[in-house]
Amino acid sequence: xxxxxxxADKIASRTARVAVIGLGYVGLPLAVAFARAGFPVIGVDVDxxxxxALNRGESYIADVPAEDIRPFVESGQFRATTDxxxxxxxxxxxxxxxxxxxxxxxxxxxxxxxxxxxLRPRLRPGQLVVLQSTTYPGTTEEVVQPILEAGGLRxxxxxxxxxxxxxxxxxxxxxxxxxxxxxxxGLTPESTRLACDLLGQMGAPVHSVxxxxxxxxxxxxxxxxxxxxxxxxxxxxLLSERMGIDFWEVIEAARTKPFxxxxxxxxxxxxxxxxxVDPYYLSWKARExxxxxxxxxxxxxxxxxxxxxxVGLVAEALSQDGWPLKGARVLVLGVAFKPDVDDxxxxxxxxxxxxxxxxxxxxRYHDPYISHFSVGGDVFYRPNCILESVPLTDEELAAADCxxxxxxxxxxxxxxxxxxxxxxxxCCNATRGxxxxxxxxxxxxxxxxxx
Numbered sequence: 441x442x443x444x445x446x447x448a449d450k451i452a453s454r455t456a457r458v459a460v461i462g463l464g465y466v467g468l469p470l471a472v473a474f475a476r477a478g479f480p481v482i483g484v485d486v487d488x489x490x491x492x493a494l495n496r497g498e499s500y501i502a503d504v505p506a507e508d509i510r511p512f513v514e515s516g517q518f519r520a521t522t523d524x525x526x527x528x529x530x531x532x533x534x535x536x537x538x539x540x541x542x543x544x545x546x547x548x549x550x551x552x553x554x555x556x557x558x559l560r561p562r563l564r565p566g567q568l569v570v571l572q573s574t575t576y577p578g579t580t581e582e583v584v585q586p587i588l589e590a591g592g593l594r595x596x597x598x599x600x601x602x603x604x605x606x607x608x609x610x611x612x613x614x615x616x617x618x619x620x621x622x623x624x625x626g627l628t629p630e631s632t633r634l635a636c637d638l639l640g641q642m643g644a645p646v647h648s649v650x651x652x653x654x655x656x657x658x659x660x661x662x663x664x665x666x667x668x669x670x671x672x673x674x675x676x677x678l679l680s681e682r683m684g685i686d687f688w689e690v691i692e693a694a695r696t697k698p699f700x701x702x703x704x705x706x707x708x709x710x711x712x713x714x715x716x717v718d719p720y721y722l723s724w725k726a727r728e729x730x731x732x733x734x735x736x737x738x739x740x741x742x743x744x745x746x747x748x749x750x751v752g753l754v755a756e757a758l759s760q761d762g763w764p765l766k767g768a769r770v771l772v773l774g775v776a777f778k779p780d781v782d783d784x785x786x787x788x789x790x791x792x793x794x795x796x797x798x799x800x801x802x803x804r805y806h807d808p809y810i811s812h813f814s815v816g817g818d819v820f821y822r823p824n825c826i827l828e829s830v831p832l833t834d835e836e837l838a839a840a841d842c843x844x845x846x847x848x849x850x851x852x853x854x855x856x857x858x859x860x861x862x863x864x865x866x867c868c869n870a871t872r873g874x875x876x877x878x879x880x881x882x883x884x885x886x887x888x889x890x891x
Contacts (some may be wrong), residue, residue: 447566447600450531451637454478458638459530461555463490463520465713465783466572466606467536468504473617475512477641482530483520494520502782502809503610524558532568532638533559535584536606538713539573543818545720547576549583556587563593568600568634570624571652574659574714576725579603580652581627595627602626602635603652605659610712611781621645625655663718664736669704670715671739674746677706677883687883688869706883708750708846708867709788710743711777716786747791750867750882754796754842757863757880760888763841766800771840773832773857774847775807779868782809789813789846794821804840806832808851837861845870 450456456479460471463485475481485491493500497510512518527533537551552573559569569588571580580603585595595601604624609615622639624646626632632648640646649655673691680687687706695703710716719740723733755765775789776782784790789805790813796803798821805813807829817824830836832852837843837860845854848870858864858876867882877887 447531447568447634448637451634451641454641455480456531456638457482457529459484459527459533461485461524461527461533461535461559462537462551462573463487463494464536464538465501465503465610466608467534468494468499468501469608469617470534470536470572470606471518472504472508472512473642475518476508476618477643479517479641481512481518482526483518484522484524484526485520486522488522491520491522494518503608503616524562527559528562528564530567532570534570534572535559536572539575539717539721540713541717541720546724547721549575549579552579552583553587556584560588560591563588563591563599565593565598568602568631568638570601570635570638571603572606574605574663574718574721575656576660576721577653577656578725579656585627596631600626600628600631600634601652602631603655604635604639605655605662607659607662610783611778617644618642619644621647623647623649623655623658625649625652627652657722660718660722663714664722664739666704667710667715667719667743668736668739669702670706670710671742673704674706675742678749680883681886684885686881686885688872688881705869707746707788708792708882709746711785711787711789712783713785716740716743747788747795750788750792750844750846750865751795751799753865753867753880753882753886754801754844755799756886757865758842761841761863765796768801768841769839770796770801770803771830771836771843771861772796772803772805773807773843773845773852773870774849774868775805775810775813775829776847776849779848780809780850784810784813787847790815791820792844792846793827794818797821797825803827804830804836806830806836807847808849832857834860 458474458479458481460467461484463483471481471483497513499506535555537555540548542548593599607620624635636646636648677687719736726733758768777787793803793815811829813827815825842863843861845866848868854871858874863878865880
């Protein structure tokens with residue numbers, strides 16, 4: 441293919457121009473990592489506010505501080521735009537757009553298709569295109585490749601095509617885009633080699649596989665592994681409640697085993713972009729092969745039931761105090777999908793709040809990282825609501841009939857919460873070590889004595 445050696449040389453000399461389509465939780469860290477490695481980088485996003493913020497040297501993602509962006513913006517090494525025409529000048533293009541599911545939990549590849557269709561008329565010979573969005577095996581070859589080839593260029597002949605799954609873990613200070621190993625599967629050996637060479641310039645190890653499908657399945661395995669194990673501990677937590685066993689104590693004991701065990705923790709559900717979504721991508725694709733992923737779907741079913749169980753604990757706790765759930769004032773603590781991040785995507789708090797509202801509760805929430813939170817507009821709660829985080833004052837805690845801890849941010853003072861609140865339902869063991877008769881813990885015996 442023409443342009444192979446020049447692209448390889450540009451990668452080796454770090455003069456290859458890199459374009460990143462989609463500047464969210466995956467694309468922005470990747471763009472900054474390439475800039476830090478010395479490559480000229482252009483970011484493309486449809487959100488004008490994000491683009492304007494980045495070009496001012498500002499960040500909207502906690503894992504990418506403004507001070508990491510500003511020097512590259514000021515030097516001209518990184519800039520952002522809404523204009524897709526800039527990808528014509530790029531040597532490598534990374535597609536990092538969302539891959540959600542629809543209301544029926546079927547894959548929604550509209551963002552991937554839109555990015556590929558926008559790229560198609562601007563694609564030129566010798567370019568490398570790498571899809572990073574999490575998706576089902578076959579997407580690169582069955583969806584992206586035909587869209588790009590409709591412009592007349594052939595993948596593997598006129599341009600290079602590969603899949604390399606994102607491995608971003610929001611809030612993780614140890615592993616980032618700079619040091620997390622990469623997996624790469626190209627359409628051709630040349631595509632694989634070039635993508636490996638480029639991603640390897642960031643400094644992390646790169647593992648090549650034989651095809652995009654293998655790389656796509658690798659990402660699904662990683663997240664389905666977590667989803668299944670979370671479902672296991674969720675189910676055992678429910679059993680432990682009935683058996684009068686503190687399952688959190690069980691986990692702490694089991695994790696003392698130095699081999700053959702990895703701790704996972706129960707909660708009000710699973711959240712984030714990957715764990716609640718990826719199992720459905722694979723289950724949907726598997727049906728094309730007359731295969732039903734019963735084990736995976738059972739795990740998803742268990743995890744989906746946890747918000748209902750959390751609301752049931754709230755209702756039972758209120759009942760112990762002589763209050764019905766209808767009309768009760770409920771304060772939810774933590775709406776991010778995991779502790780200490782500003783990411784609310786698919787947070788279990790969304791379903792918990794919707795179910796509480798649907799049963800007539802008056803719901804407020806506090807989250808130090810998320811100022812506004814959208815719920816409703818679905819079959820669980822019809823009205824669309826945008827809630828605003830309230831200050832966590834003594835008055836707010838005292839006014840609530842029940843405080844529900846869904847996500848346990850470490851910056852919150854849970855001893856104070858327990859002291860001021862009438863009743864606490866702890867879904868994530870945030871109050872561990874605090875002994876009080878008015879705490880109800882998911883996965884632990886229900887206290888029968890009211891405060």
